[in-house]
Amino acid sequence: MMAELLVPFGYDYMLKAMWVSALVGGVCAFLSAYLVMKGWSLMGDALAHSVVPGVAGAYILGVPFAVGAFFSGILASLGMAFVRQHSRLREDAVIGIVFTSLFALGLLMASIWPTSVSVQNIVLGNILAISDEDVVQVAIISAVSLGLLLLKWKDLMITFFDEAYARSIGLNTVMLKALFFTLLSACTVAALQTVGACLVIAMVVTPGATAYLLTDRFGRLIVISIMLGAGTSFVGAYLSYFIDGATGGVIVSLQTLLFLAAFVFAPKHGILAGRRRAAMAGAPV
Amino acid sequence: MNMIAGPASASAGVIGQAGASISVRGLTVTYNTGLRAVHDASFELDPGTICALVGVNGSGKSTIFKAIMGFVTPAAGEIRLSGRPVAEAVRRNVVAYVPQSEDIDWNFPVLVDDVVMMGRYGHMNFLRIPSRADVYKVHAALERVGMSEYRKRQIGELSGGQKKRVFLARALAQEGSIILLDEPFTGVDVKTETAIISLLRELRSAGHLMLISTHNLGSVPDFCDQVVLLNRTVLAAGPTAEVFTQANLERAFGGVLRQFNLGGAALHDDEDPRGLTVLTDDERPLVIYGDRKGQSAPPAKRPGEPTS
Numbered sequence: 001m002m003a004e005l006l007v008p009f010g011y012d013y014m015l016k017a018m019w020v021s022a023l024v025g026g027v028c029a030f031l032s033a034y035l036v037m038k039g040w041s042l043m044g045d046a047l048a049h050s051v052v053p054g055v056a057g058a059y060i061l062g063v064p065f066a067v068g069a070f071f072s073g074i075l076a077s078l079g080m081a082f083v084r085q086h087s088r089l090r091e092d093a094v095i096g097i098v099f100t101s102l103f104a105l106g107l108l109m110a111s112i113w114p115t116s117v118s119v120q121n122i123v124l125g126n127i128l129a130i131s132d133e134d135v136v137q138v139a140i141i142s143a144v145s146l147g148l149l150l151l152k153w154k155d156l157m158i159t160f161f162d163e164a165y166a167r168s169i170g171l172n173t174v175m176l177k178a179l180f181f182t183l184l185s186a187c188t189v190a191a192l193q194t195v196g197a198c199l200v201i202a203m204v205v206t207p208g209a210t211a212y213l214l215t216d217r218f219g220r221l222i223v224i225s226i227m228l229g230a231g232t233s234f235v236g237a238y239l240s241y242f243i244d245g246a247t248g249g250v251i252v253s254l255q256t257l258l259f260l261a262a263f264v265f266a267p268k269h270g271i272l273a274g275r276r277r278a279a280m281a282g283a284p285v
Numbered sequence: 286m287n288m289i290a291g292p293a294s295a296s297a298g299v300i301g302q303a304g305a306s307i308s309v310r311g312l313t314v315t316y317n318t319g320l321r322a323v324h325d326a327s328f329e330l331d332p333g334t335i336c337a338l339v340g341v342n343g344s345g346k347s348t349i350f351k352a353i354m355g356f357v358t359p360a361a362g363e364i365r366l367s368g369r370p371v372a373e374a375v376r377r378n379v380v381a382y383v384p385q386s387e388d389i390d391w392n393f394p395v396l397v398d399d400v401v402m403m404g405r406y407g408h409m410n411f412l413r414i415p416s417r418a419d420v421y422k423v424h425a426a427l428e429r430v431g432m433s434e435y436r437k438r439q440i441g442e443l444s445g446g447q448k449k450r451v452f453l454a455r456a457l458a459q460e461g462s463i464i465l466l467d468e469p470f471t472g473v474d475v476k477t478e479t480a481i482i483s484l485l486r487e488l489r490s491a492g493h494l495m496l497i498s499t500h501n502l503g504s505v506p507d508f509c510d511q512v513v514l515l516n517r518t519v520l521a522a523g524p525t526a527e528v529f530t531q532a533n534l535e536r537a538f539g540g541v542l543r544q545f546n547l548g549g550a551a552l553h554d555d556e557d558p559r560g561l562t563v564l565t566d567d568e569r570p571l572v573i574y575g576d577r578k579g580q581s582a583p584p585a586k587r588p589g590e591p592t593s
Contacts, residue, residue: 037393154413158403161393168354168382169407170375216394216439
């Protein structure tokens, strides 16, 4: 029994998958702590889908996928900013239009010029078959993002919490937000490899949302979020060896389970705690 | 819970510098949309002043705030804060900003302590690791506004007045000599309003300069010694007694202000011609007794407050 459970650790490709997933999951979870606080969760989804044509194009041209993804991510952001400024549409409509257009373009490109990478790999991810070059790219993206976030997490927190004040003490909030969205695009690209474009949104939303139910301090929220993101990604990749399922599906299902647990049982912000408080308040004193 | 919420106990270390001044000369701000928000505005404020910035919505109050904090670049004119250009003053943490309550996300996972510590960030190095002095100043600031016992509360769990005091404490911890307050009395009970005003007076005695954007016309004569009346430009600026008159207010507010006039005959059965005028911008109204439009409002007394 025990030997059987250790089997995945005997394979290089499994080890690679587990560690890369954990790294990407951790960094995405770091970003999710900020994203859920701003009501910008859909931006993560939008970015993940928008980079698909870039990734497809990069494979077609044989350049590193991060380069292509970066360009289409920038294109998407500029597109959204342009449509919002020059129309009366609301933000969600603009996001919806721009990201679906780019996603469609990506699918189209991948089916017209079939490459070694199938559409399915981009949309659903395939961490178990990740190439060594891609591992290097993902590792570099994650490490740089993690380093920058560790240096700037407090500045980003003030910017997200009270932007006017952040500016009044001399923080360059425009640069900080640009940094955040650059990291977000970079990390969603990295996460494409593990869970695919469709489920990236979970990686940059669910851990932060779960952690938010568990603490009232932003620093702790980040730590909890990272532990959840990295832990579920590692375990998810491990489990996918046994159930032979898509890694992305397993990882995100685990994250959802933990979210539901927090939603119900969180000591202060869970449903049960709320019921208890209501009962206490209703009871005669 | 510790109950050491004495207002005046820990003042040392929180109030330091004096000598704050604001000089706005010929300020014109035009936004990208082509909107000229403020045109040729000029006023001067000296240390130890509480100044009200009064005008209708869209009269340029927030634009003036933004210009003082360096968020907008003037199309013309110049602002100097304590003799320094805005960018340099901001770098030196001269300006402390107390935002409107509506601009804050009260569900954000930060404790009272965390918010006040943000006031120290401008003084820390780029990693923002608080020193022992920073921690001490945060405690002192919280004690000064009487919020020490709420240190570990999440900010959304506080009442309207407590929320205001926390952000005031952040401004104190920042040790800026110029404090900008954006609608500090909105959603605040009279007791907290009185507490805030007495704190502002203490800060004034220490040489701070406070600029307050407010719709609360009634309290202006109580504690503001200067008034700047705005409507896209400075209509009038100077000592409250000279500037805060019914005639000037009508000029600043046009038809927006609610006005009730009760003539002497309606009030009493004698020859006394004096009447009562109530001016309100839908917050605490300004009440003027007298018969002449140019006459200024006498400061009204609040309960539990010494006459100055």
